[in-house]
Structures are given as C-alpha cells and as structure tokens.
Amino acid sequence: MTRGHRSFHRLLWPVLALIVGLGFTMALVLRPPPEPPAGVESKTRVNARMPEPAK
Amino acid sequence: MSAGFQAVQWNRKKIVYDAILLGCVTLFIGTFMTVGALRNPPADAPTWINLRIKAFGACAFTMLTIILMIGPLARLSPRFLPLLYNRRHFGVLTFLVALVHAYSVVDWFAVQGAMGDLMSEMTGSPDYGKFIGFPIKALGLTGLTIMFLLAATSHDFWLAFLTPRVWKALHMALYVAYGVLVMHVALGLMQEDRRVFIPLLLGGSFALVTALHIAAAWRERESAQSGEWIAVGPPASIPDKRARIVTAGGERIAVFRDGDQIGALSNVCAHQNGPIGEGCILNGLVTCPWHGYEYRLEDGCAPPPFTEKLATYRVRIRDGIVEIDPNALPPGTKAAITL
Numbered sequence: 001m002t003r004g005h006r007s008f009h010r011l012l013w014p015v016l017a018l019i020v021g022l023g024f025t026m027a028l029v030l031r032p033p034p035e036p037p038a039g040v041e042s043k044t045r046v047n048a049r050m051p052e053p054a055k
Numbered sequence: 056m057s058a059g060f061q062a063v064q065w066n067r068k069k070i071v072y073d074a075i076l077l078g079c080v081t082l083f084i085g086t087f088m089t090v091g092a093l094r095n096p097p098a099d100a101p102t103w104i105n106l107r108i109k110a111f112g113a114c115a116f117t118m119l120t121i122i123l124m125i126g127p128l129a130r131l132s133p134r135f136l137p138l139l140y141n142r143r144h145f146g147v148l149t150f151l152v153a154l155v156h157a158y159s160v161v162d163w164f165a166v167q168g169a170m171g172d173l174m175s176e177m178t179g180s181p182d183y184g185k186f187i188g189f190p191i192k193a194l195g196l197t198g199l200t201i202m203f204l205l206a207a208t209s210h211d212f213w214l215a216f217l218t219p220r221v222w223k224a225l226h227m228a229l230y231v232a233y234g235v236l237v238m239h240v241a242l243g244l245m246q247e248d249r250r251v252f253i254p255l256l257l258g259g260s261f262a263l264v265t266a267l268h269i270a271a272a273w274r275e276r277e278s279a280q281s282g283e284w285i286a287v288g289p290p291a292s293i294p295d296k297r298a299r300i301v302t303a304g305g306e307r308i309a310v311f312r313d314g315d316q317i318g319a320l321s322n323v324c325a326h327q328n329g330p331i332g333e334g335c336i337l338n339g340l341v342t343c344p345w346h347g348y349e350y351r352l353e354d355g356c357a358p359p360p361f362t363e364k365l366a367t368y369r370v371r372i373r374d375g376i377v378e379i380d381p382n383a384l385p386p387g388t389k390a391a392i393t394l
Binding site: 008009010012013016017019020021023024026027028030031032034 | 227233246
C-alpha cells in the first residue's frame with residue numbers, strides 16, 4: 001500500500017464511518033413503535049410489499 | 056523479474072484455508088436454517104425462502120465484517136497474517152453467499168407470482184425521499200454490484216492489468232459496500248424485527264470494525280516520529296529471517312534480520328506493491344509473500360539478471376536498540392549493518 005492509498009484510506013474511512021454511524025443511530029431512534037400483539041403474524045419487509053390475499 | 060501475468064499458484068495452505076472457509080459457511084447457514092425452522096416451523100414455500108434469505112444475508116454480512124477486520128488485525132498482530140494471505144478467496148465466497156441471498160429474494164417474489172421488472176422496481180419507488188422506508192432493495196443491489204466488481208477483478212490478472220494503484224483504489228470500494236449494507240440491514244430487518252439483538256449485533260459489528268481500524272492507525276501513529284531515528288527494539292526482537300514493520304511519515308518500513316545482519320527496506324514490493332515485510336528471507340534473499348519476488352537485504356536489489364530495486368533505510372544500533380533513519384535512501388543503496 002503506497003502513501004497515496006493510505007491518505008485516501010484515512011480520508012475515506014472516517015467520513016464513511018461518521019455517515020454510517022449517524023445513519024444507523026437515526027434508523028434505531030426513528031424505528032416505528034411495535035405493532036400490538038393481536039395474534040397477527042409478523043411481517044417481514046419482503047412480505048410487506050406483497051398484496052393482501054383476496055377475501 | 057518479468058512483470059508479466061502469472062497464474063495463481065495453489066498450495067496446500069490455500070486449499071486448507073478454503074476448506075475451513077467453506078466448512079464455516081456451511082455450518083453457519085446450516086445452523087441458522089435448522090434453528091430458525093425449529094423455532095418457527097415454516098408452513099409453506101415462501102416462508103422457507105424467507106428463512107433462506109435471512110440465513111444467507113446474515114452469513115454474507117458476517118463474512119464482510121470479518122474481511123474488514125482482517126487488515127487491522129494483521130497490523131496489530133502477525134498471528135492474523137495467514138488470514139490476510141487468502142483474503143481474496145474470502146471476498147469471492149462472500150459475494151457468492153450474497154448472490155444467493157439476492158437470488159432468494161427474487162425467488163420469493165417469483166413463487167408468489169409477484170415479479171416486477173428490475174428497472175421499475177429500482178426507479179419507480181416513491182420512497183427514495185424518505186429515510187425510514189427508503190427502498191432497501193436499492194441499497195442491497197448497490198452493495199452486491201460493488202461486491203461483484205471486486206470479486207470479478209480479484210484475480211492477479213486484473214491486478215497486473217489495472218496496475219496496483221488503480222486496483223487498490225477500486226478495492227477500497229469495499230468500505231462503501233459495507234456502509235451501504237449496514238444501512239440495508241438498519242433500514243430493512245431492523246425496522247421490521249424489534250428484537251434487541253439485531254441492533255446490538257449490527258451496531259456491534261460496525262463498532263468493532265471501526266474500533267479495530269482506529270486501534271491499528273493509532274499504533275502506527277505512535278511509532279511514527281518524522282525526522283528522528285525510529286527505535287525498532289533490541290535485535291532479538293526481530294525474528295530471525297523475518298521482519299518487523301514500522302511506520303515513518305506514512306510509509307511502512309520492513310526491518311529484517313538475517314542472523315547478525317540487519318537491514319531496512321521499503322515495505323512495498325516493486326512488482327505489485329505486495330507487503331515485503333510480511334515475507335521472509337529464503338536462500339539469503341528477502342522474498343515477497345505475494346509472488347516470491349526476491350531482493351538482497353544489504354541493498355534492496357533483486358539478484359541479477361533481475362533489475363527491481365527497493366528503497367533502503369540507514370540502520371544503527373544505539374544502547375542495544377536497533378534504530379532506523381526514516382528518510383529513504385535511493386533504491387539499491389547499500390544500508391544494512393552487521394552486528
């Protein structure tokens with residue numbers, strides 16, 4: 001690894017770490033409240049995109 | 056030595072490494088699927104696929120976290136160097152595991168007849184302006200694309216073709232992929248599943264990778280005192296026919312001992328920027344661990360007829376301590392000393 005690579009690495013990593021750390025914290029703080037336990041099966045994010053079954 | 060293309064040379068260590076790697080991945084996914092199926096028995100095909108999505112996703116993320124830990128761990132302790140030598144195999148396998156995760160997501164939609172087309176799926180979402188609710192599939196696809204690029208260019212052919220400088224810069228994108236994938240999980244699974252261990256594991260993994268990088272950088276910073284001779288330690292602290300690596304002004308220097316001869320060379324191999332200091336002295340020559348390029352310890356020159364040269368550094372012994380001058384001498388300058 002040359003000096004140029006390391007300089008880039010030293011610049012990239014802290015900036016990226018700060019952005020991701022902030023993003024992770026916001027994602028944790030802004031999580032929606034838990035759904036009431038009404039015997040409903042928990043939905044995954046993938047499931048949530050699916051249309052409801054026909055009644 | 057010729058800088059032409061060289062085929063990857065397989066050896067027993069690489070095969071053992073890959074076998075252990077494959078065994079660990081199989082064990083991880085097998086355990087995840089078994090425990091998951093026992094706790095909540097899947098009732099239908101989509102539920103099985105959902106479990107597979109989680110198993111392969113968790114495995115790929117764990118592997119990526121470990122890959123990013125290997126570099127700083129190897130700088131903190133040479134015990135981790137064997138992990139570093141075959142890190143490319145680790146990376147390629149991580150991409151393949153992530154690919155199965157992505158394929159399983161597609162499979163999940165396919166078995167329910169809900170397949171959309173990729174373009175409208177990626178561009179048609181109204182949620183790109185949101186933070187919570189941001190389309191996690193776009194984040195996942197970005198991470199996967201970066202991992203594909205890195206896996207596809209991981210072979211030595213690409214290192215030689217792109218040049219070490221471009222290749223290394225390209226492969227730094229793994230950090231971007233990791234950041235994107237942390238957010239993929241934080242905005243995806245962590246929003247849907249309220250169990251406390253998910254943010255703990257995700258945040259803990261990210262914090263561990265960050266802490267290790269800071270620790271490795273801090274250690275190098277401590278040993279770097281530009282302009283002054285750098286203390287390496289007593290001669291016996293340098294393993295015979297091996298090196299200790301010190302840092303000066305952002306450059307790594309490999310300080311080798313061959314019996315009673317001590318010499319300091321640039322840590323960057325003239326062939327493909329391999330880490331000379333992680334190699335050893337074979338047949339009286341410093342040998343790069345990547346492709347076996349050889350240099351004389353006394354002056355950093357490759358033996359005739361080869362013409363590669365490394366920068367050398369002045370060495371002295373003061374109060375029983377090996378010290379090196381951090382100012383590099385012109386490549387090929389004689390600088391090693393004999394005790």
